[in-house]
Amino acid sequence: MRRRRRRVTNAALVSAGAVLLASAAVAVAMPAGAAAAGCSVNYTVSSQWQGGFGANVTITNLDDAVTSWTLTWNYNAGQTVTQAWNTTLTQSGAAVTAKNVGYNGAIPTNGTVSFGFNGSWTGSNPDPTIFALNGVGCTGGTEPTPPPTDPPPTTTPPPNGPADITVNSATRYQTVDGFGAAHSIWGSAWSTADTQTLVGMDANQLGLSIVRTGLSPVSSEWATHVNSLKTAKSYGSNVKILASPWTAPAAWKTNNSRVNGGKLKTDYYDDYANHLNSYVQYMRGQGVPIDVTSVQNEPDWHPDYDSMDWSGTELRTFVRDQGTKVQNTRLMVAEAVNMNYGYTDPTLNDATARNNIGYVGGHLYGTEESGRLRPYSLAEQHNKPVWMTEWNLHAADGGGSNIWGNPANAVVWNETLDDIMRTVHKSMEANWNAYIWWYGKRYYSFIGDGEAAFGTTAGAPLKRGYAFSQYAKYVRPGYQRVALTKSSKASPLEVTAYQGDGKITLVILNRSNSAVNNAVIQAPQNVSRAEHYLTSQNANAASQPTSVSGGQATINVGARSISTLVFTL
Numbered sequence: 001m002r003r004r005r006r007r008v009t010n011a012a013l014v015s016a017g018a019v020l021l022a023s024a025a026v027a028v029a030m031p032a033g034a035a036a037a038g039c040s041v042n043y044t045v046s047s048q049w050q051g052g053f054g055a056n057v058t059i060t061n062l063d064d065a066v067t068s069w070t071l072t073w074n075y076n077a078g079q080t081v082t083q084a085w086n087t088t089l090t091q092s093g094a095a096v097t098a099k100n101v102g103y104n105g106a107i108p109t110n111g112t113v114s115f116g117f118n119g120s121w122t123g124s125n126p127d128p129t130i131f132a133l134n135g136v137g138c139t140g141g142t143e144p145t146p147p148p149t150d151p152p153p154t155t156t157p158p159p160n161g162p163a164d165i166t167v168n169s170a171t172r173y174q175t176v177d178g179f180g181a182a183h184s185i186w187g188s189a190w191s192t193a194d195t196q197t198l199v200g201m202d203a204n205q206l207g208l209s210i211v212r213t214g215l216s217p218v219s220s221e222w223a224t225h226v227n228s229l230k231t232a233k234s235y236g237s238n239v240k241i242l243a244s245p246w247t248a249p250a251a252w253k254t255n256n257s258r259v260n261g262g263k264l265k266t267d268y269y270d271d272y273a274n275h276l277n278s279y280v281q282y283m284r285g286q287g288v289p290i291d292v293t294s295v296q297n298e299p300d301w302h303p304d305y306d307s308m309d310w311s312g313t314e315l316r317t318f319v320r321d322q323g324t325k326v327q328n329t330r331l332m333v334a335e336a337v338n339m340n341y342g343y344t345d346p347t348l349n350d351a352t353a354r355n356n357i358g359y360v361g362g363h364l365y366g367t368e369e370s371g372r373l374r375p376y377s378l379a380e381q382h383n384k385p386v387w388m389t390e391w392n393l394h395a396a397d398g399g400g401s402n403i404w405g406n407p408a409n410a411v412v413w414n415e416t417l418d419d420i421m422r423t424v425h426k427s428m429e430a431n432w433n434a435y436i437w438w439y440g441k442r443y444y445s446f447i448g449d450g451e452a453a454f455g456t457t458a459g460a461p462l463k464r465g466y467a468f469s470q471y472a473k474y475v476r477p478g479y480q481r482v483a484l485t486k487s488s489k490a491s492p493l494e495v496t497a498y499q500g501d502g503k504i505t506l507v508i509l510n511r512s513n514s515a516v517n518n519a520v521i522q523a524p525q526n527v528s529r530a531e532h533y534l535t536s537q538n539a540n541a542a543s544q545p546t547s548v549s550g551g552q553a554t555i556n557v558g559a560r561s562i563s564t565l566v567f568t569l
Contacts, residue, residue, distance in 0.1 A: 041071065041131045053125055054545030058114040059133065069113065071098045073128035079121045087115035088538065116556060118542055163522035163552065164490040167497045167504055171483035174431040176498065177385055178240055179472035180210025181440030185246065189228040190441055194459050197447055198440050199236030206446055206465045207473025209238060212389060212436050215245040215279050217258060222282055229288045238477045240291040242389065242436065243279065244335060246306035248272050253308060261302020261309040273322035280329045292359055294332040295319060301337050316346035316353045323356030330358025335389050338366035348378050360384045364391035364423060375431045385433035393419055394444035404443045405455030407463050413537040416464045417511055421562050424471055425509055428481060428496045437468065466540040467562050470533065474505050474564045490519060493557060504567040508557055516557040523551045527567040534563035
């Protein structure tokens with residue numbers, strides 16, 4: 001469907017039947033002291049598609065002292081509001097109520113506030129005819145508006161203007177292997193529905209492309225996760241499986257225990273290699289190829305649960321002398337707690353050992369503080385992809401509360417955006433190839449586990465999952481990160497860009513308290529389509545209005561949001 005636009009300047013708007021696009025300016029009389037004289041509302045449907053539309057609303061000439069406002073209107077054709085940004089928006093029947101929120105949109109700037117939303121419609125999408133601001137409204141005459149006509153075709157649409165973000169695909173960085181999460185290392189597996197929600201690419205699915213699983217020291221436990229891993233492989237798109245062992249069998253260790261660390265006895269190195277290989281071949285026989293097999297989870301940490309200690313030189317010796325015994329997979333070293341190079345440099349510096357591994361891994365605990373959330377030059381020198389394979393943060397609950405099931409909880413959203421999504425962005429800028437969160441199903445994670453004390457619904461996507469999907473679902477395995485430049489207008493935005501599958505994809509973090517509206521994004525060439533999806537405190541991977549002209553798209557980047565722009569070339 002081709003987009004059309006019309007402009008109406010009356011004080012109120014007429015219902016337009018099946019007319020597709022509309023905008024309105026409505027004068028609103030205000031009580032004394034509530035707003036400046038001449039306060040007005042401008043309602044604009046900025047884009048429309050079959051069954052849906054996006055709208056922007058601007059209230060002008062407000063008194064800058066106004067700190068609380070409520071705008072109401074009625075829809076006449078059964079339209080339904082679905083997501084909103086920069087406002088708290090509710091609907092009861094035909095009546096819609098928009099209120100100020102605690103960030104952008106709350107207090108007028110130069111007498112103006114603005115917000116936007118998406119909605120759905122069936123058959124027609126006429127404009128509202130009556131608005132009320134802080135309880136006082138205005139109606140006016142109507143003027144029939146003829147159906148719009150298509151503009152004359154042009155072979156090359158004119159540009160929107162100077163770009164705020166310019167993608168340079170000639171400069172390329174790392175190839176992305178994916179974004180993922182672990183299923184339960186100890187305990188039950190994901191259900192089929194859970195797995196589909198986590199790896200699927202449909203609406204309200206999160207598009208994970210890596211699943212991390214535990215490699216138990218007891219072979220009778222290997223069958224536990226077969227069905228969920230098989231579902232991930234068959235239902236997802238190019239999903240990779242990472243298997244991580246926490247310990248060798250107790251009898252092979254210096255402390256004769258699965259727990260509290262202890263080292264692998266050197267005369268059991270070959271048995272341990274055969275143990276890893278047996279797991280890979282077992283899973284392969286079950287229809288679950290194991291793409292990557294780690295030698296050890298956290299070799300530098302010995303807690304009172306399954307664990308095993310190694311030094312960097314011991315890891316080097318093991319993969320050098322035993323690595324070829326583990327077939328049909330690629331080995332990873334070393335998943336140290338904070339990407340400690342002392343556990344990976346010895347292997348990378350030994351040609352034989354280096355040739356026996358495919359990946360370098362590490363965890364994010366303390367990595368940023370240690371100065372290692374940056375490119376790992378030795379791994380890059382030897383063409384070994386770097387995977388961040390675990391991080392877990394849920395300080396927002398303050399020791400336990402039911403905040404996690406509330407999609408609009410500010411504390412949860414702030415931690416998600418400022419800590420977790422920020423580190424995904426920095427990991428990509430550091431040329432790392434994968435980012436894997438801890439458990440995918442947990443009250444503080446991507447889908448709820450139903451634990452009553454924390455208020456989540458088992459299997460239902462959580463805010464954190466929608467935010468992570470802004471990377472996982474749209475930056476697919478095999479995409480390559482490319483360069484970009486930003487104007488001063490875009491300086492508050494943290495942006496990475498990727499190319500693959502005939503697409504240019506940008507992931508945009510706006511952690512500031514102000515929207516960046518009418519941001520012009522320049523692709524390397526003309527594009528046939530642009531899609532924009534946004535997650536914020538009040539929206540979950542919601543489709544956003546986007547205008548396209550030649551090689552440019554114009555979008556609004558909401559305050560305190562993460563969004564993804566996908567160009568189809």
